[in-house]
Amino acid sequence: MFDFLDLEQYDLFGAFWVTVQLTLYSAVGSLVWGTILAGMRVSPVPLMRGFATTYINVMRNTPLTVIIVATSLGLYQTLGMTLGGGDSKEAGFRLAVLGFVAYTATFVCESLRSGINTVPVGQAEAARALGLGFTQVLTLIVLPQAFRSVVAPLANVLIALTKNTTVAAAIGVPEAALLMKEMIENESDAIFLVFAVFAFGFIVLTLPTGLLLGWVSKRVAVKR
Amino acid sequence: MTEVSVTKDAAPAADPLVVLDNVNKHFGALHVLQDIDLTIARGEVVVVIGPSGSGKSTLCRTINRLETIDSGSITIDGKPLPAEGRELARLRADVGMVFQSFNLFAHKTVLENVLLGQLKVRRTEKKLAEEKARALLDRVGVANQADKYPAQLSGGQQQRVAIARALAMDPKVMLFDEPTSALDPEMINEVLEVMQQLARDGMTMVVVTHEMGFARSAANRVVFMSDGRIVEEAQPDQFFSNPRSDRAKDFLSKILHH
Numbered sequence: 001m002f003d004f005l006d007l008e009q010y011d012l013f014g015a016f017w018v019t020v021q022l023t024l025y026s027a028v029g030s031l032v033w034g035t036i037l038a039g040m041r042v043s044p045v046p047l048m049r050g051f052a053t054t055y056i057n058v059m060r061n062t063p064l065t066v067i068i069v070a071t072s073l074g075l076y077q078t079l080g081m082t083l084g085g086g087d088s089k090e091a092g093f094r095l096a097v098l099g100f101v102a103y104t105a106t107f108v109c110e111s112l113r114s115g116i117n118t119v120p121v122g123q124a125e126a127a128r129a130l131g132l133g134f135t136q137v138l139t140l141i142v143l144p145q146a147f148r149s150v151v152a153p154l155a156n157v158l159i160a161l162t163k164n165t166t167v168a169a170a171i172g173v174p175e176a177a178l179l180m181k182e183m184i185e186n187e188s189d190a191i192f193l194v195f196a197v198f199a200f201g202f203i204v205l206t207l208p209t210g211l212l213l214g215w216v217s218k219r220v221a222v223k224r
Numbered sequence: 225m226t227e228v229s230v231t232k233d234a235a236p237a238a239d240p241l242v243v244l245d246n247v248n249k250h251f252g253a254l255h256v257l258q259d260i261d262l263t264i265a266r267g268e269v270v271v272v273i274g275p276s277g278s279g280k281s282t283l284c285r286t287i288n289r290l291e292t293i294d295s296g297s298i299t300i301d302g303k304p305l306p307a308e309g310r311e312l313a314r315l316r317a318d319v320g321m322v323f324q325s326f327n328l329f330a331h332k333t334v335l336e337n338v339l340l341g342q343l344k345v346r347r348t349e350k351k352l353a354e355e356k357a358r359a360l361l362d363r364v365g366v367a368n369q370a371d372k373y374p375a376q377l378s379g380g381q382q383q384r385v386a387i388a389r390a391l392a393m394d395p396k397v398m399l400f401d402e403p404t405s406a407l408d409p410e411m412i413n414e415v416l417e418v419m420q421q422l423a424r425d426g427m428t429m430v431v432v433t434h435e436m437g438f439a440r441s442a443a444n445r446v447v448f449m450s451d452g453r454i455v456e457e458a459q460p461d462q463f464f465s466n467p468r469s470d471r472a473k474d475f476l477s478k479i480l481h482h
């Protein structure tokens with residue numbers, strides 16, 4: 001029954017490994033960039049707030065496929081950006097990560113912002129009254145508590161990101177979805193089994209993520 | 225305790241530390257501070273009293289510029305309040321503030337709460353900062369709670385930690401905005417005692433409170449506010465037993481009746 005799954009012919013684990021790498025690099029990048037965006041959105045400088053708000057409204061409402069294809073056709077083929085050399089495969093991977101970060105950071109930012117709203121204003125005032133500057137108040141008092149309250153929503157963002165990495169197939173990054181496309185073409189008589197294998201692969205990646213972060217979320221919650 | 229309340233009259237103070245000169249502030253159409261002139265001398269304890277909404281909190285908050293003012297000037301130790309930026313942060317470090325709702329940092333232990341300003345603003349060495357934090361926690365009577373989180377403490381304990389946190393910066397002046405109003409009755413005294421001790425030690429204090437016992441025993445002066453104005457200033461005994469303005473009489477009759 002599993003003859004279609006010829007691991008000599010199809011590098012299933014290799015493809016999922018690329019998916020995992022895409023997810024991890026994009027997750028770290030989104031977390032950093034999303035945090036910076038959240039900082040901008042609550043900053044006292046109107047220009048920063050304006051930039052972050054505009055950026056988020058544009059990126060969040062643009063289809064991910066458009067963003068990913070734009071990194072490839074726009075940045076790479078038209079402008080020649082490879083983000084550090086290498087062949088087109090490596091460049092494609094990095095461009096895809098860039099696209100995922102640009103897109104996913106908006107969701108990280110919005111989750112964080114709801115977390116920031118759970119931190120009582122009085123604590124930020126008390127911190128200012130001690131003589132801490134804006135960045136210190138943000139990084140020492142507000143964000144640490146905001147993060148703790150949004151672990152669960154961030155887990156959802158991470159799960160969505162994991163599944164979204166399949167869009168990278170559109171620019172030829174050899175991750176799971178690209179392999180699936182190939183297998184569907186070659187193994188058309190086992191098509192439902194092919195689907196099942198890939199669906200299972202993603203569940204293996206995302207289910208533990210959700211469970212682990214759900215547990216972390218309870219552990220780190222700030223008592224009030 | 226009586227020797228604390230010795231007499232300074234409401235005449236211009238000898239060694240002014242905080243000076244508000246013709247301060248005005250609006251919240252939209254609301255003229256919340258109107259022509260406020262107030263001078264607080266070094267070592268003086270001033271109690272601010274008045275009906276809810278009269279601008280007492282706003283007055284406190286303008287003194288360390290948590291609120292900006294529209295006109296007039298505020299100087300602290302001879303220096304006008306700086307605009308936003310590093311200098312403002314430095315000034316805020318010199319002005320301790322204690323809030324009605326404690327506002328301890330919920331994700332940090334009691335000890336870390338008292339350490340934070342020393343380490344991140346004063347850049348005190350860790351060991352010295354910790355010694356000082358523990359000494360202050362001891363002074364306010366919560367040394368044995370140092371490793372707990374704020375949510376594990378009673379309101380009275382939290383407020384004493386908040387006082388220690390402010391004191392850790394060696395402030396020139398301490399502002400208290402209704403420090404006992406959020407407390408259960410049985411915890412009010414433990415906080416007032418700490419404040420009374422501070423007053424005895426010569427700390428310059430501005431205290432918004434309706435605790436008349438504290439005002440009588442610790443304050444040099446009572447400032448009565450109503451509708452954004454300072455209506456009356458007097459020594460505590462004089463103010464409570466013989467208020468001059470009608471608004472003060474009216475207000476006192478209300479708070480004395482329960």
Ligand SMILES: Nc1ncnc2c1ncn2[C@@H]1O[C@H](COP(=O)(O)OP(=O)(O)O)[C@@H](O)[C@H]1O
Nearest residue numbers: 251254256274275276277278279280281282283
């Ligand atoms: N941030 C604010 N924005 C608008 N109005 C405010 C703000 N803070 C206080 N007020 C108003 O200013 C007035 C004085 O408030 P406050 O200084 O808190 O009075 P008090 O402490 O004497 O009760 C009240 O009418 C209050 O509603």
Ligand SMILES: [Mg+2]
Nearest residue numbers: 280281282402
């Ligand atoms: Mg008030």
